[in-house]
Amino acid sequence: MRPRLIAAALVIAASLVGACSAPVPVGSAVSLAKAGQDAATQMRQSTTLSAATYATLEKAVAFDAGFANDLRDPATQDLLNEEAQIQAALSAYGGMLDKLASAYAALGALAAYDANGNFSSAASSLCDAAGNLIRTVSRRRQLPAAICPEASRQTGLVARAVQGEQVRAASDAIAAVLQAVIPVLADPSRRNLIVMNNELVQRLMVSAAKELYIGGAFSCGAVIAALGSPLNLAPVNGVDAVVSKHPNLARGCLNVVTVEAQDSATAPGVAYDKSIEALKALAKQHENLKAGIPLDLDGVNAIVAGLQGLATKQQSPEGM
Amino acid sequence: MPTATDVIASLSNAADAADAAFDAAVAANPASDFRELHHAKMKTADAAAAAIGKALSNDASVATAQQELDAVIREINGKLATLKDLAAWLALLNELSSLALQVGRCLA
Numbered sequence: 228m229r230p231r232l233i234a235a236a237l238v239i240a241a242s243l244v245g246a247c248s249a250p251v252p253v254g255s256a257v258s259l260a261k262a263g264q265d266a267a268t269q270m271r272q273s274t275t276l277s278a279a280t281y282a283t284l285e286k287a288v289a290f291d292a293g294f295a296n297d298l299r300d301p302a303t304q305d306l307l308n309e310e311a312q313i314q315a316a317l318s319a320y321g322g323m324l325d326k327l328a329s330a331y332a333a334l335g336a337l338a339a340y341d342a343n344g345n346f347s348s349a350a351s352s353l354c355d356a357a358g359n360l361i362r363t364v365s366r367r368r369q370l371p372a373a374i375c376p377e378a379s380r381q382t383g384l385v386a387r388a389v390q391g392e393q394v395r396a397a398s399d400a401i402a403a404v405l406q407a408v409i410p411v412l413a414d415p416s417r418r419n420l421i422v423m424n425n426e427l428v429q430r431l432m433v434s435a436a437k438e439l440y441i442g443g444a445f446s447c448g449a450v451i452a453a454l455g456s457p458l459n460l461a462p463v464n465g466v467d468a469v470v471s472k473h474p475n476l477a478r479g480c481l482n483v484v485t486v487e488a489q490d491s492a493t494a495p496g497v498a499y500d501k502s503i504e505a506l507k508a509l510a511k512q513h514e515n516l517k518a519g520i521p522l523d524l525d526g527v528n529a530i531v532a533g534l535q536g537l538a539t540k541q542q543s544p545e546g547m
Numbered sequence: 548m549p550t551a552t553d554v555i556a557s558l559s560n561a562a563d564a565a566d567a568a569f570d571a572a573v574a575a576n577p578a579s580d581f582r583e584l585h586h587a588k589m590k591t592a593d594a595a596a597a598a599i600g601k602a603l604s605n606d607a608s609v610a611t612a613q614q615e616l617d618a619v620i621r622e623i624n625g626k627l628a629t630l631k632d633l634a635a636w637l638a639l640l641n642e643l644s645s646l647a648l649q650v651g652r653c654l655a
Binding site: 288291292294295296297300302303305306309310312313316416419420423424426427430431434437438441442481485488492 | 552555556559562563566569570573574577580581582584585586589590592593595596597599600
Protein backbone atom coordinates (compact mmCIF):
# COMPACT_ATOMS: atom_id res chain seq x y z
CA MET A 228 0.00 0.00 0.00
CA ARG A 229 2.77 2.35 0.96
CA PRO A 230 4.37 2.64 -2.50
CA ARG A 231 0.94 3.33 -3.99
CA LEU A 232 0.26 6.03 -1.43
CA ILE A 233 3.63 7.58 -2.12
CA ALA A 234 3.02 7.45 -5.84
CA ALA A 235 -0.40 9.06 -5.40
CA ALA A 236 1.10 11.74 -3.19
CA LEU A 237 3.78 12.43 -5.78
CA VAL A 238 1.17 12.79 -8.52
CA ILE A 239 -0.79 15.25 -6.39
CA ALA A 240 2.37 17.13 -5.46
CA ALA A 241 3.49 17.27 -9.07
CA SER A 242 0.15 18.62 -10.18
CA LEU A 243 0.26 21.28 -7.47
CA VAL A 244 3.79 22.27 -8.44
CA GLY A 245 2.70 22.46 -12.07
CA ALA A 246 -0.31 24.53 -11.17
CA CYS A 247 1.73 26.90 -9.05
CA SER A 248 4.71 27.18 -11.37
CA ALA A 249 3.72 30.47 -13.00
CA PRO A 250 2.87 33.58 -10.99
CA VAL A 251 -0.76 34.65 -11.38
CA PRO A 252 -1.11 38.34 -12.34
CA VAL A 253 -3.94 39.13 -9.94
CA GLY A 254 -3.91 42.84 -10.81
CA SER A 255 -4.24 42.08 -14.53
CA ALA A 256 -7.09 39.71 -13.74
CA VAL A 257 -9.06 42.69 -12.38
CA SER A 258 -8.70 44.40 -15.77
CA LEU A 259 -9.48 41.16 -17.61
CA ALA A 260 -12.66 40.79 -15.56
CA LYS A 261 -13.71 44.37 -16.35
CA ALA A 262 -13.08 43.84 -20.07
CA GLY A 263 -15.00 40.55 -19.91
CA GLN A 264 -17.95 42.18 -18.22
CA ASP A 265 -18.03 44.95 -20.84
CA ALA A 266 -17.70 42.48 -23.73
CA ALA A 267 -20.47 40.21 -22.39
CA THR A 268 -22.75 43.20 -21.86
CA GLN A 269 -22.12 44.52 -25.38
CA MET A 270 -22.60 41.04 -26.88
CA ARG A 271 -25.96 40.93 -25.12
CA GLN A 272 -26.93 44.32 -26.55
CA SER A 273 -25.84 43.14 -30.00
CA THR A 274 -27.99 40.02 -29.73
CA THR A 275 -31.26 40.96 -28.08
CA LEU A 276 -33.29 44.15 -27.77
CA SER A 277 -33.28 45.76 -24.34
CA ALA A 278 -36.66 46.57 -22.79
CA ALA A 279 -35.92 50.25 -23.39
CA THR A 280 -35.14 49.66 -27.09
CA TYR A 281 -38.31 47.59 -27.55
CA ALA A 282 -40.30 50.40 -25.89
CA THR A 283 -38.66 52.89 -28.27
CA LEU A 284 -39.56 50.65 -31.21
CA GLU A 285 -43.20 50.66 -30.07
CA LYS A 286 -43.15 54.45 -29.94
CA ALA A 287 -41.40 54.72 -33.30
CA VAL A 288 -43.89 52.52 -35.16
CA ALA A 289 -46.80 54.25 -33.38
CA PHE A 290 -45.43 57.61 -34.51
CA ASP A 291 -44.87 56.27 -38.01
CA ALA A 292 -48.47 55.02 -38.23
CA GLY A 293 -49.79 58.35 -37.00
CA PHE A 294 -47.53 60.29 -39.35
CA ALA A 295 -48.86 58.28 -42.31
CA ASN A 296 -52.46 58.51 -41.05
CA ASP A 297 -52.52 54.69 -41.07
CA LEU A 298 -53.61 54.08 -37.47
CA ARG A 299 -55.84 51.05 -38.09
CA ASP A 300 -53.27 49.09 -40.05
CA PRO A 301 -52.91 45.64 -38.41
CA ALA A 302 -49.44 45.23 -39.97
CA THR A 303 -48.00 47.56 -37.30
CA GLN A 304 -49.22 45.40 -34.42
CA ASP A 305 -48.29 42.23 -36.33
CA LEU A 306 -44.73 43.50 -36.59
CA LEU A 307 -44.54 44.19 -32.84
CA ASN A 308 -45.93 40.72 -32.13
CA GLU A 309 -43.33 39.14 -34.42
CA GLU A 310 -40.58 41.09 -32.67
CA ALA A 311 -41.82 39.97 -29.25
CA GLN A 312 -41.68 36.35 -30.44
CA ILE A 313 -38.18 36.81 -31.83
CA GLN A 314 -37.03 38.25 -28.51
CA ALA A 315 -38.56 35.28 -26.68
CA ALA A 316 -36.67 32.95 -29.03
CA LEU A 317 -33.44 34.80 -28.24
CA SER A 318 -33.95 34.75 -24.47
CA ALA A 319 -31.49 31.84 -24.05
CA TYR A 320 -28.78 34.05 -25.59
CA GLY A 321 -29.62 36.94 -23.28
CA GLY A 322 -29.73 34.69 -20.21
CA MET A 323 -26.34 33.17 -20.93
CA LEU A 324 -24.70 36.53 -21.66
CA ASP A 325 -26.09 38.03 -18.44
CA LYS A 326 -24.59 35.12 -16.50
CA LEU A 327 -21.29 35.55 -18.32
CA ALA A 328 -21.19 39.23 -17.29
CA SER A 329 -22.00 38.20 -13.69
CA ALA A 330 -19.24 35.56 -13.69
CA TYR A 331 -16.74 38.17 -14.88
CA ALA A 332 -17.94 40.57 -12.16
CA ALA A 333 -17.38 37.82 -9.58
CA LEU A 334 -13.92 37.13 -11.03
CA GLY A 335 -13.17 40.84 -10.67
CA ALA A 336 -14.29 40.81 -7.03
CA LEU A 337 -12.20 37.72 -6.38
CA ALA A 338 -9.10 39.33 -7.86
CA ALA A 339 -9.69 42.73 -6.27
CA TYR A 340 -10.62 41.75 -2.71
CA ASP A 341 -10.61 37.96 -2.39
CA ALA A 342 -14.41 37.60 -2.47
CA ASN A 343 -14.54 33.91 -3.31
CA GLY A 344 -18.12 33.30 -2.16
CA ASN A 345 -19.67 35.09 -5.14
CA PHE A 346 -17.83 33.13 -7.77
CA SER A 347 -19.20 29.66 -7.00
CA SER A 348 -22.83 30.62 -7.58
CA ALA A 349 -21.94 32.81 -10.60
CA ALA A 350 -19.97 29.99 -12.27
CA SER A 351 -22.73 27.47 -11.59
CA SER A 352 -25.39 29.79 -13.07
CA LEU A 353 -23.19 30.47 -16.10
CA CYS A 354 -22.74 26.76 -16.74
CA ASP A 355 -26.50 26.14 -16.54
CA ALA A 356 -27.25 29.08 -18.87
CA ALA A 357 -24.61 27.97 -21.40
CA GLY A 358 -26.13 24.49 -21.44
CA ASN A 359 -29.58 25.97 -21.96
CA LEU A 360 -28.36 28.12 -24.88
CA ILE A 361 -26.65 25.24 -26.63
CA ARG A 362 -29.67 22.95 -26.17
CA THR A 363 -31.98 25.71 -27.46
CA VAL A 364 -29.90 26.43 -30.56
CA SER A 365 -29.55 22.81 -31.61
CA ARG A 366 -31.20 19.71 -30.29
CA ARG A 367 -28.37 17.70 -31.77
CA ARG A 368 -25.65 19.68 -30.07
CA GLN A 369 -25.22 19.25 -26.32
CA LEU A 370 -22.94 21.13 -23.99
CA PRO A 371 -19.73 19.07 -24.11
CA ALA A 372 -19.83 16.74 -21.12
CA ALA A 373 -16.48 17.92 -19.81
CA ILE A 374 -17.38 21.61 -19.65
CA CYS A 375 -19.55 21.74 -16.54
CA PRO A 376 -17.54 19.21 -14.50
CA GLU A 377 -14.37 21.12 -15.45
CA ALA A 378 -15.97 24.42 -14.48
CA SER A 379 -17.17 22.85 -11.20
CA ARG A 380 -13.77 21.39 -10.50
CA GLN A 381 -12.14 24.77 -11.02
CA THR A 382 -14.82 26.39 -8.88
CA GLY A 383 -14.04 23.85 -6.11
CA LEU A 384 -10.40 24.90 -6.29
CA VAL A 385 -11.48 28.53 -5.89
CA ALA A 386 -12.88 27.78 -2.42
CA ARG A 387 -9.73 26.05 -1.20
CA ALA A 388 -6.78 27.81 -2.78
CA VAL A 389 -4.87 30.97 -1.96
CA GLN A 390 -5.97 34.07 -3.87
CA GLY A 391 -3.61 33.75 -6.83
CA GLU A 392 -4.69 30.19 -7.50
CA GLN A 393 -8.33 31.11 -6.88
CA VAL A 394 -8.09 33.66 -9.66
CA ARG A 395 -6.46 31.17 -12.01
CA ALA A 396 -9.11 28.51 -11.29
CA ALA A 397 -11.96 31.02 -11.69
CA SER A 398 -10.48 32.21 -14.98
CA ASP A 399 -10.23 28.60 -16.17
CA ALA A 400 -13.86 27.96 -15.21
CA ILE A 401 -15.03 30.94 -17.31
CA ALA A 402 -12.70 29.99 -20.17
CA ALA A 403 -14.16 26.47 -20.30
CA VAL A 404 -17.66 27.87 -20.84
CA LEU A 405 -16.43 30.58 -23.20
CA GLN A 406 -14.84 27.99 -25.48
CA ALA A 407 -18.17 26.15 -25.69
CA VAL A 408 -20.42 29.14 -26.41
CA ILE A 409 -18.27 31.20 -28.83
CA PRO A 410 -18.95 28.78 -31.75
CA VAL A 411 -22.68 29.05 -31.04
CA LEU A 412 -22.60 32.86 -31.02
CA ALA A 413 -20.37 32.98 -34.13
CA ASP A 414 -22.43 30.49 -36.15
CA PRO A 415 -22.91 32.38 -39.47
CA SER A 416 -26.55 31.51 -40.12
CA ARG A 417 -27.64 32.42 -36.58
CA ARG A 418 -25.48 35.53 -36.68
CA ASN A 419 -27.12 36.66 -39.93
CA LEU A 420 -30.63 36.16 -38.59
CA ILE A 421 -29.89 38.11 -35.42
CA VAL A 422 -28.17 40.93 -37.31
CA MET A 423 -30.91 41.17 -39.97
CA ASN A 424 -33.51 41.48 -37.26
CA ASN A 425 -31.56 44.16 -35.39
CA GLU A 426 -31.07 46.08 -38.65
CA LEU A 427 -34.80 45.89 -39.33
CA VAL A 428 -35.57 47.30 -35.88
CA GLN A 429 -32.90 49.97 -36.20
CA ARG A 430 -34.29 51.10 -39.58
CA LEU A 431 -37.80 51.43 -38.21
CA MET A 432 -36.58 53.56 -35.32
CA VAL A 433 -34.41 55.71 -37.55
CA SER A 434 -37.27 56.13 -40.01
CA ALA A 435 -39.37 57.86 -37.35
CA ALA A 436 -36.46 60.17 -36.53
CA LYS A 437 -36.07 61.05 -40.22
CA GLU A 438 -39.77 61.84 -40.55
CA LEU A 439 -39.47 64.17 -37.57
CA TYR A 440 -36.45 65.83 -39.15
CA ILE A 441 -38.20 66.28 -42.51
CA GLY A 442 -41.18 67.75 -40.69
CA GLY A 443 -38.94 70.37 -39.07
CA ALA A 444 -39.13 68.98 -35.53
CA PHE A 445 -35.34 68.54 -35.32
CA SER A 446 -32.74 71.21 -35.88
CA CYS A 447 -29.89 70.96 -38.38
CA GLY A 448 -27.86 73.09 -35.95
CA ALA A 449 -25.75 70.20 -34.62
CA VAL A 450 -24.84 69.10 -38.16
CA ILE A 451 -23.89 72.64 -39.16
CA ALA A 452 -21.89 73.15 -35.94
CA ALA A 453 -19.93 69.95 -36.66
CA LEU A 454 -19.22 71.10 -40.21
CA GLY A 455 -18.00 74.50 -38.98
CA SER A 456 -15.80 73.24 -36.15
CA PRO A 457 -12.61 72.67 -38.23
CA LEU A 458 -12.65 76.42 -39.01
CA ASN A 459 -13.88 77.44 -35.53
CA LEU A 460 -17.17 78.57 -37.06
CA ALA A 461 -20.34 78.47 -34.99
CA PRO A 462 -23.91 78.45 -36.39
CA VAL A 463 -25.73 81.77 -36.40
CA ASN A 464 -28.75 82.22 -34.13
CA GLY A 465 -31.87 80.82 -35.74
CA VAL A 466 -29.86 78.73 -38.18
CA ASP A 467 -32.88 76.57 -39.10
CA ALA A 468 -34.69 79.62 -40.45
CA VAL A 469 -31.69 80.23 -42.71
CA VAL A 470 -31.69 76.60 -43.85
CA SER A 471 -35.41 76.64 -44.61
CA LYS A 472 -34.92 79.60 -46.98
CA HIS A 473 -32.13 77.91 -48.97
CA PRO A 474 -33.12 74.65 -50.70
CA ASN A 475 -29.46 73.73 -51.24
CA LEU A 476 -28.72 73.99 -47.51
CA ALA A 477 -31.87 71.99 -46.72
CA ARG A 478 -30.84 69.25 -49.16
CA GLY A 479 -27.34 69.19 -47.67
CA CYS A 480 -28.69 68.78 -44.15
CA LEU A 481 -31.14 66.07 -45.25
CA ASN A 482 -28.36 64.21 -47.01
CA VAL A 483 -26.22 64.20 -43.86
CA VAL A 484 -29.20 62.86 -41.89
CA THR A 485 -29.76 60.20 -44.56
CA VAL A 486 -26.12 59.09 -44.52
CA GLU A 487 -26.15 58.97 -40.71
CA ALA A 488 -29.32 56.88 -40.86
CA GLN A 489 -27.70 54.44 -43.30
CA ASP A 490 -24.63 54.13 -41.06
CA SER A 491 -26.83 53.56 -38.07
CA ALA A 492 -28.74 50.79 -39.85
CA THR A 493 -25.55 48.84 -40.53
CA ALA A 494 -24.22 49.30 -36.98
CA PRO A 495 -25.83 46.10 -35.57
CA GLY A 496 -23.74 43.84 -37.84
CA VAL A 497 -20.52 45.64 -37.03
CA ALA A 498 -21.30 45.58 -33.30
CA TYR A 499 -22.13 41.86 -33.38
CA ASP A 500 -18.89 40.95 -35.16
CA LYS A 501 -16.80 43.18 -32.88
CA SER A 502 -18.44 41.56 -29.86
CA ILE A 503 -17.49 38.09 -31.10
CA GLU A 504 -13.96 39.37 -31.74
CA ALA A 505 -13.83 40.67 -28.16
CA LEU A 506 -14.94 37.31 -26.71
CA LYS A 507 -12.31 35.48 -28.79
CA ALA A 508 -9.65 37.94 -27.60
CA LEU A 509 -10.76 37.30 -24.01
CA ALA A 510 -10.49 33.54 -24.50
CA LYS A 511 -6.90 34.04 -25.61
CA GLN A 512 -6.16 36.13 -22.50
CA HIS A 513 -7.58 33.38 -20.27
CA GLU A 514 -5.11 30.99 -21.90
CA ASN A 515 -2.30 33.47 -21.24
CA LEU A 516 -3.31 33.84 -17.61
CA LYS A 517 -3.33 30.07 -17.21
CA ALA A 518 0.14 29.81 -18.77
CA GLY A 519 1.55 32.70 -16.76
CA ILE A 520 2.08 34.78 -19.91
CA PRO A 521 1.57 38.55 -19.38
CA LEU A 522 -1.90 39.60 -20.50
CA ASP A 523 -2.31 41.82 -23.58
CA LEU A 524 -4.92 44.00 -21.99
CA ASP A 525 -4.25 46.91 -24.31
CA GLY A 526 -5.60 44.82 -27.18
CA VAL A 527 -8.67 43.73 -25.23
CA ASN A 528 -9.32 47.25 -23.96
CA ALA A 529 -9.04 48.65 -27.50
CA ILE A 530 -11.72 46.21 -28.67
CA VAL A 531 -13.95 47.07 -25.71
CA ALA A 532 -13.48 50.81 -26.34
CA GLY A 533 -14.49 50.23 -29.97
CA LEU A 534 -17.57 48.36 -28.77
CA GLN A 535 -18.57 51.22 -26.51
CA GLY A 536 -18.23 53.61 -29.45
CA LEU A 537 -20.53 51.39 -31.50
CA ALA A 538 -23.00 51.20 -28.64
CA THR A 539 -23.18 54.98 -28.59
CA LYS A 540 -23.74 55.05 -32.37
CA GLN A 541 -26.41 52.38 -32.12
CA GLN A 542 -28.25 54.05 -29.29
CA SER A 543 -31.86 54.58 -30.13
CA PRO A 544 -33.67 57.86 -29.59
CA GLU A 545 -34.60 56.82 -26.03
CA GLY A 546 -35.95 60.16 -25.09
CA MET A 547 -38.41 60.19 -27.96
CA MET B 548 -31.96 26.53 -54.73
CA PRO B 549 -31.54 29.34 -52.20
CA THR B 550 -31.09 28.53 -48.55
CA ALA B 551 -33.54 29.79 -45.94
CA THR B 552 -30.90 32.36 -44.97
CA ASP B 553 -30.71 33.60 -48.61
CA VAL B 554 -34.47 34.00 -48.75
CA ILE B 555 -34.61 35.78 -45.43
CA ALA B 556 -31.79 38.06 -46.62
CA SER B 557 -33.95 38.95 -49.66
CA LEU B 558 -36.89 39.71 -47.40
CA SER B 559 -34.66 41.83 -45.21
CA ASN B 560 -33.43 43.71 -48.31
CA ALA B 561 -37.05 44.17 -49.37
CA ALA B 562 -37.86 45.72 -45.99
CA ASP B 563 -34.80 47.95 -46.36
CA ALA B 564 -35.85 49.03 -49.88
CA ALA B 565 -39.43 49.68 -48.74
CA ASP B 566 -38.18 51.77 -45.87
CA ALA B 567 -35.85 53.77 -48.15
CA ALA B 568 -38.66 54.24 -50.68
CA PHE B 569 -41.03 55.48 -47.98
CA ASP B 570 -38.44 57.94 -46.66
CA ALA B 571 -37.65 59.18 -50.19
CA ALA B 572 -41.34 59.68 -50.93
CA VAL B 573 -41.76 61.60 -47.65
CA ALA B 574 -38.75 63.79 -48.41
CA ALA B 575 -40.02 64.56 -51.93
CA ASN B 576 -43.66 65.15 -50.95
CA PRO B 577 -43.68 66.09 -47.24
CA ALA B 578 -47.34 67.09 -47.07
CA SER B 579 -48.89 64.11 -48.87
CA ASP B 580 -51.01 61.22 -47.61
CA PHE B 581 -48.70 58.26 -47.01
CA ARG B 582 -51.27 55.77 -45.72
CA GLU B 583 -50.96 53.23 -48.51
CA LEU B 584 -47.20 53.59 -48.76
CA HIS B 585 -46.96 53.02 -45.02
CA HIS B 586 -49.19 49.96 -45.25
CA ALA B 587 -46.95 48.44 -47.95
CA LYS B 588 -43.82 49.30 -45.95
CA MET B 589 -45.11 47.68 -42.76
CA LYS B 590 -46.35 44.58 -44.56
CA THR B 591 -42.89 44.13 -46.05
CA ALA B 592 -41.20 44.64 -42.68
CA ASP B 593 -43.68 42.22 -41.12
CA ALA B 594 -42.89 39.57 -43.76
CA ALA B 595 -39.18 39.91 -43.01
CA ALA B 596 -39.69 39.72 -39.25
CA ALA B 597 -41.99 36.70 -39.61
CA ALA B 598 -39.43 34.88 -41.75
CA ILE B 599 -36.61 35.68 -39.34
CA GLY B 600 -38.72 34.30 -36.51
CA LYS B 601 -39.09 30.88 -38.10
CA ALA B 602 -36.73 27.96 -38.35
CA LEU B 603 -37.59 26.86 -41.80
CA SER B 604 -36.96 24.57 -44.67
CA ASN B 605 -36.89 25.49 -48.34
CA ASP B 606 -39.62 25.28 -50.94
CA ALA B 607 -39.05 24.89 -54.69
CA SER B 608 -41.14 28.00 -55.44
CA VAL B 609 -38.86 30.14 -53.31
CA ALA B 610 -36.23 30.57 -56.03
CA THR B 611 -38.57 32.26 -58.55
CA ALA B 612 -40.24 34.42 -55.95
CA GLN B 613 -36.88 35.47 -54.59
CA GLN B 614 -35.58 36.44 -58.06
CA GLU B 615 -38.67 38.59 -58.73
CA LEU B 616 -38.31 40.20 -55.34
CA ASP B 617 -34.63 40.95 -55.92
CA ALA B 618 -35.49 42.57 -59.28
CA VAL B 619 -38.02 44.91 -57.66
CA ILE B 620 -35.53 45.76 -54.93
CA ARG B 621 -32.98 46.71 -57.60
CA GLU B 622 -35.59 48.82 -59.41
CA ILE B 623 -36.49 50.68 -56.22
CA ASN B 624 -32.90 51.29 -55.28
CA GLY B 625 -32.18 52.56 -58.80
CA LYS B 626 -35.03 55.05 -58.68
CA LEU B 627 -34.58 56.36 -55.15
CA ALA B 628 -32.90 59.55 -56.30
CA THR B 629 -35.20 60.32 -59.23
CA LEU B 630 -38.75 59.18 -58.61
CA LYS B 631 -41.01 61.93 -57.29
CA ASP B 632 -44.44 60.69 -58.21
CA LEU B 633 -46.29 59.11 -55.28
CA ALA B 634 -48.43 56.89 -57.50
CA ALA B 635 -45.31 55.36 -59.03
CA TRP B 636 -43.85 54.78 -55.57
CA LEU B 637 -47.07 53.16 -54.46
CA ALA B 638 -47.14 50.78 -57.43
CA LEU B 639 -43.57 49.72 -56.74
CA LEU B 640 -44.08 49.31 -53.00
CA ASN B 641 -47.26 47.31 -53.50
CA GLU B 642 -45.45 44.98 -55.87
CA LEU B 643 -42.61 44.70 -53.36
CA SER B 644 -44.82 43.88 -50.39
CA SER B 645 -46.84 41.41 -52.44
CA LEU B 646 -43.69 39.56 -53.49
CA ALA B 647 -42.32 39.70 -49.96
CA LEU B 648 -45.48 38.08 -48.65
CA GLN B 649 -45.29 35.47 -51.40
CA VAL B 650 -41.71 34.64 -50.47
CA GLY B 651 -42.59 34.67 -46.77
CA ARG B 652 -45.39 32.13 -47.38
CA CYS B 653 -42.88 29.80 -49.02
CA LEU B 654 -41.15 29.62 -45.68
CA ALA B 655 -44.25 28.92 -43.61
